[in-house]
Amino acid sequence: MAARLLLRSGLRAVTTCQAVRAPALSRSMAAGGIPTDEEQATGLEKVIMNAMKEGKDPFNMMKPKSYAGSKNDPHLVPSITNKRVVGCICEEDNTSIVWFWLHEGESQRCPSCGAHYKLVPHNLSH
Amino acid sequence: MAHQAHAYHMVDPSPWPLTGAVAALLMTSGLAIWMHFHTMTLMSLGLLLLLLTMYQWWRDIIREGTFQGHHTPPVQKGLRYGMILFITSEVFFFLGFFWAFYHSSLAPTPELGGCWPPTGITTLNPFEVPLLNTAVLLASGVTVTWAHHSIMEGQRKQAIQSLTLTILLGFYFTALQAMEYYEAPFTIADGVYGSTFFVATGFHGLHVIIGSTFLAVCLLRQAQYHFTSDHHFGFEAAAWYWHFVDVVWLFLYISIYWWGS
Numbered sequence: 001m002a003a004r005l006l007l008r009s010g011l012r013a014v015t016t017c018q019a020v021r022a023p024a025l026s027r028s029m030a031a032g033g034i035p036t037d038e039e040q041a042t043g044l045e046k047v048i049m050n051a052m053k054e055g056k057d058p059f060n061m062m063k064p065k066s067y068a069g070s071k072n073d074p075h076l077v078p079s080i081t082n083k084r085v086v087g088c089i090c091e092e093d094n095t096s097i098v099w100f101w102l103h104e105g106e107s108q109r110c111p112s113c114g115a116h117y118k119l120v121p122h123n124l125s126h
Numbered sequence: 127m128a129h130q131a132h133a134y135h136m137v138d139p140s141p142w143p144l145t146g147a148v149a150a151l152l153m154t155s156g157l158a159i160w161m162h163f164h165t166m167t168l169m170s171l172g173l174l175l176l177l178l179t180m181y182q183w184w185r186d187i188i189r190e191g192t193f194q195g196h197h198t199p200p201v202q203k204g205l206r207y208g209m210i211l212f213i214t215s216e217v218f219f220f221l222g223f224f225w226a227f228y229h230s231s232l233a234p235t236p237e238l239g240g241c242w243p244p245t246g247i248t249t250l251n252p253f254e255v256p257l258l259n260t261a262v263l264l265a266s267g268v269t270v271t272w273a274h275h276s277i278m279e280g281q282r283k284q285a286i287q288s289l290t291l292t293i294l295l296g297f298y299f300t301a302l303q304a305m306e307y308y309e310a311p312f313t314i315a316d317g318v319y320g321s322t323f324f325v326a327t328g329f330h331g332l333h334v335i336i337g338s339t340f341l342a343v344c345l346l347r348q349a350q351y352h353f354t355s356d357h358h359f360g361f362e363a364a365a366w367y368w369h370f371v372d373v374v375w376l377f378l379y380i381s382i383y384w385w386g387s
Contacts, residue, residue, distance in 0.1 A: 027355045033282025037356045043195020045357075048133060059133040061200055080131050124131060 058124070069115035074107040076120050086110075086117055133198040135190065142183035149175035184343075188360070192352045202359050209363045213370050216333070220374050223329065224381065227322040231386055238317065242386065247319045248311045249387040255306050256383045259299055263372045266295035270341070270365050277348070280355045289345045292368070296338035303331050323382060330374055337371045340364040 029035045041049050051058050060078070067075045077084055082104040087097040090113035098112045107118035130136070149172050156169025191197035197205070231242045239245030250256060269292040276285035307324075314324040344361045347353060353361055 027280030032280035034277060034280040034285065035351060035354050036280070037354045040351075040354050041195060041357070042193070044133065045195040045198050048198050059131065059198075061133050061198075124129070 069117075071107070071116055074116035074118040077102055077117055078120050078122060079104075080122065080124055082119070082121055084119060088113065088115060088117075090115070133200045135196040135198070135201045137190070140183070140186065142179050142186070145175055146179040146183070149173075149179055188347070188352065191360075192347075197357070197359070202357070205359055205363070209366060213366060216370065220326070220329070220377075223322070223326040224377065227326060227382060227386070230318045230322060238319075242319075244317055244319050247316065250306065250310065250383065252379070252383040252387050255302055256379055259302055260375065260379050262295050262299045262302070263375050266292045266299070267369060267372045269295065270368050274361065274365055277353055277358050277361060278355055282348075285348055286345065289341065289348060293338055293341050293345060296334060296341065296368075300331065300334055300338070303327070303334075326378060326382060330371070330378055333371050333374070337364070337368045340367055 027034065027036055029039055037045075037049060048059060048061070065076070067073050069075050075086075077086060079102075083101050085099060086102045087099050088110040089097055090110065098110055100108070100111060102108055102117050102119050104119050104121055107116045109116055152168055152172030152175060154172075156166070156172050159168050160166050234240055234242045234244060243249050269288045273285050273288035273292060276282075276288055312320050312323070314320045341364050344353075344364045347360060352358075
């Protein structure tokens with residue numbers, strides 16, 4: 001169920017469809033008497049639900065987006081402070097991960113494969 | 127609110143693991159004391175502490191998930207893995223008793239008369255109450271699925287009705303089985319037949335009672351609007367457990383009641 005939820009929300013985010021919430025309406029408290037997550041979710045679950053509706057993933061639950069890793073299209077790494085550890089799997093199926101600190105400012109390159117990484121700082125919404 | 131940058135749940139400190147461990151200690155030592163000194167005090171104390179622990183621990187989980195919103199998608203995924211692993215461990219538990227049954231019944235020793243059922247044992251007719259029990263549990267599997275679909279489709283009344291029906295069928299099974307136990311022409315002390323029969327079906331019956339209790343808790347929660355049409359993992363866990371109980375019965379019925387008769 002959670003997987004379906006993730007997939008469904010992810011799909012929605014990707015296609016950015018503004019579909020009518022008709023199915024939800026027919027399942028609400030008013031309709032059948034069982035609340036929807038829309039009506040009743042609370043706390044962190046609600047924060048995540050709302051973020052996913054906008055296509056955002058503030059808690060890094062999904063796989064990171066794919067970038068070319070070149071100078072013009074560096075891997076964008078979100079961070080809530082001014083540095084974050086990055087683990088680069090240079091080639092697919094590599095068993096050793098190259099770890100390094102990525103600092104705010106100019107993009108850095110992986111010491112092994114040279115892929116470009118750029119830190120994107122942002123604040124927690126709460 | 128949460129000042130964390132991840133979607134997981136870092137649980138607040140809780141006394142229930144400790145009280146649960148103490149309960150386990152008191153129950154086990156209490157069992158030994160009961161066997162040697164004929165007093166049930168220690169064991170009863172342990173049982174009481176166990177019941178209190180279960181009530182308070184699971185109440186806290188409901189508070190954390192339903193009322194505080196800590197059960198985010200990754201947390202729910204973890205709970206799913208947990209329930210599946212637990213049920214798998216229970217499968218292995220029952221596998222042991224099936225092993226014992228087949229060990230003794232596939233090559234019956236001379237002491238039993240070299241045959242199965244052993245000489246002197248009048249088995250239960252598999253086409254009487256045991257067959258009814260099979261129908262009852264299969265029907266309860268249908269009603270619990272009906273309840274799940276009702277929840278997903280937002281139909282409160284149907285959800286409550288089908289869940290209630292499932293629990294009633296569970297009680298019916300338990301009552302029928304209790305009557306069978308009372309009326310059976312053999313006891314647990316009747317050789318390896320009695321041992322394998324009553325230990326395997328007895329543990330199954332205990333699991334039916336546990337499953338019915340879990341479903342009853344879900345009924346209370348559904349009545350109090352805890353479940354949403356998308357997020358109702360407590361109910362799903364209870365339904366998985368109930369299907370597991372049903373499948374174990376089917377194996378028991380085929381192996382012990384039918385083949386073994």
